[in-house]
Amino acid sequence: MRFRILGRDAGTRARWGEIFLGDGSFETPAFLPIGTRATVKTLTPWDLEEVGARILLANTYHLYLRPGHEVIRRLGGLHRFMSWRGAILTDSGGFQVWSLGDLSKILPDGVRFRSHLDGSEHLFTPELATEVQLALGSDILMALDLCTPYPCPRDEAARQMERTALWAERSRRTFLAGRVAERAQFGIVQGGIHRDLRSQCAVRLVSIGFDGYALGGLAVGEPVATRWEMVEQGDSDLPADSVRYLMGVGQPEDILEGVHRGMDLFDCVLPTRGARHGTVYTLAGRFSVKARTHAEDSRPLEAECDCRVCLTVSRAYVRHLFQVGEFLGPRLVSQHNIRTYLRLMEGIRLALREGRFAAYRERMLARLRGGSDEQSPRTGREEET
């Protein structure tokens, strides 16, 4: 993997760049739709190409359990398995195992957990998490980490950061031993909401030397201002020419804020999860298409949108599908919502290219905040289940 910064914003930390992988490249800032179980819920690979997706996120934990990484390896890897020609980043499974709560136990060597499916016991070590990702054939692998919850006592956050750094080293060693040319691996910065802990973590990851760095453990309930302080800390701790991935963030507004603070990659369940509940994302805010006001609304979901859904059907029709519980409703809104996120990224990149990102950000934040009729749900580095 190579990362090239094509331009920097004059007034902010924002940058415009390009990531080169084996047989393709994509520009940053970029958004990764979530394809936890080798499918971005309700959508086909051709839908995703049509809306302009270039890279997806899949989850190591889920694919390890079903259908199993060896099955996917034998079938030619995850790209072939899900017929996806773009890039794939796999999360390490650390967050998912952490989410299991009582079903998991953190040991020095890794995380022992019981499958949420059949109760079988597994030990997820940094080595195994990396080997699974190598078997899947991901373009970008994530080192196994421990996600610090919020709130969390400082000494506990410190212990988890320490563990994350040690596991990062072991993950890296496994990756380098088994690597295939053009694959990349990112380390994940933890440390809760403690700037110094996060800094220490970043320094240690950089000294190990990854192909890119992620900020983890954010958007898990901490105050918004604190989140952005942590992101700014990460920006200053990490090499300026490295890729920075802000995990699990977030609303379109959050992505603008993240880009503003030097972040290059983003992922979030919101556009697809929201779609299943009828929440439509637009570049002028979000709304519920299930609302009675749309019962005879012949307008498209978003007048300015170029997706096939907006070019074809009305809000009234989509609302009807939700009213009668037809699956096509979530499918149509998923396709549109992902297109919205990707249009936002296109707008951000164009603004960066043309040296007007600060103005673009201001204008978009005002539009996004002004146009929403729904509260912002809490989100984070969640998978799509």
Add this chain to the structure above:
Amino acid sequence: MRFRILGRDAGTRARWGEIFLGDGSFETPAFLPIGTRATVKTLTPWDLEEVGARILLANTYHLYLRPGHEVIRRLGGLHRFMSWRGAILTDSGGFQVWSLGDLSKILPDGVRFRSHLDGSEHLFTPELATEVQLALGSDILMALDLCTPYPCPRDEAARQMERTALWAERSRRTFLAGRVAERAQFGIVQGGIHRDLRSQCAVRLVSIGFDGYALGGLAVGEPVATRWEMVEQGDSDLPADSVRYLMGVGQPEDILEGVHRGMDLFDCVLPTRGARHGTVYTLAGRFSVKARTHAEDSRPLEAECDCRVCLTVSRAYVRHLFQVGEFLGPRLVSQHNIRTYLRLMEGIRLALREGRFAAYRERMLARLRGGSDEQSPRTGREEET
């Protein structure tokens, strides 16, 4: 509507024809995918165009209740509402109301029923059923009928046939009073499994004069041989140059048998309902993609199929989607299954055109019956709910 017979098979009653509607036409024999609630489950209008659908079936009863025919009328009619450029046939609601059992009561004037949604009371008369379909803007409307169950005492079947014929007359009057050029209305032959009753019904419908005729009340549990006797009776009772629609039938094998007996139109829930349970229809029989044997099966659902699903993904991937409960599974199988039915119809029409239908039918029946690993489910004139 105009119907032109383009050719007849020498050895059988099969015919090849073309139906002209307002601004388009399609060839027969044709299969109608079922779009009960203004959506063929899981599929978009562009998917349906892609697999070659030219006409869909929607259900008057369901659309009358939600979103309401007046809403659809105000939104420009059902074609615009669901963004469907092909033709639409709407079933009259008779079958659905009949299926409500204790929730419905047959009166001389129509069927009184309680909504399965909110318990509200409605009286579905032949006039109302026709007006609703006119409001929807269907290309082909169905007269309100009473579907005779199996088994059913002869005198009861006779009463229901009588009622069906009277209602057909009232339906026709309403249609002719409110008709729009190029719209068509079909009458439905009932009479249970009694040849003479079905003949009487057919004669009365023909004397009323419809644009086409349907055979109803079949595939509701009667012996297969009896069903085909009733179809043969219908073929001999109905004008040779009229369209004949065999409602709710059936498996691919049944369609070959129906064409063989002079039927032109078919509809069935099987390809879409089966898809939701992992049943894959192919021109060599059906199988369950959920079977363990497909866990690492890299073959497409059907090697000879030209649908995008078969050109893109493997059985192993589709099986995985069903294993993990991902909605994309039913969607992919629905798209393929409808393509299978439409490929069958294309094969039938080509064989008719080339004067080799009898041989085609023999060969396809052998392939279809030889290749299936599942029992044939009972079906009929069911909606997709």
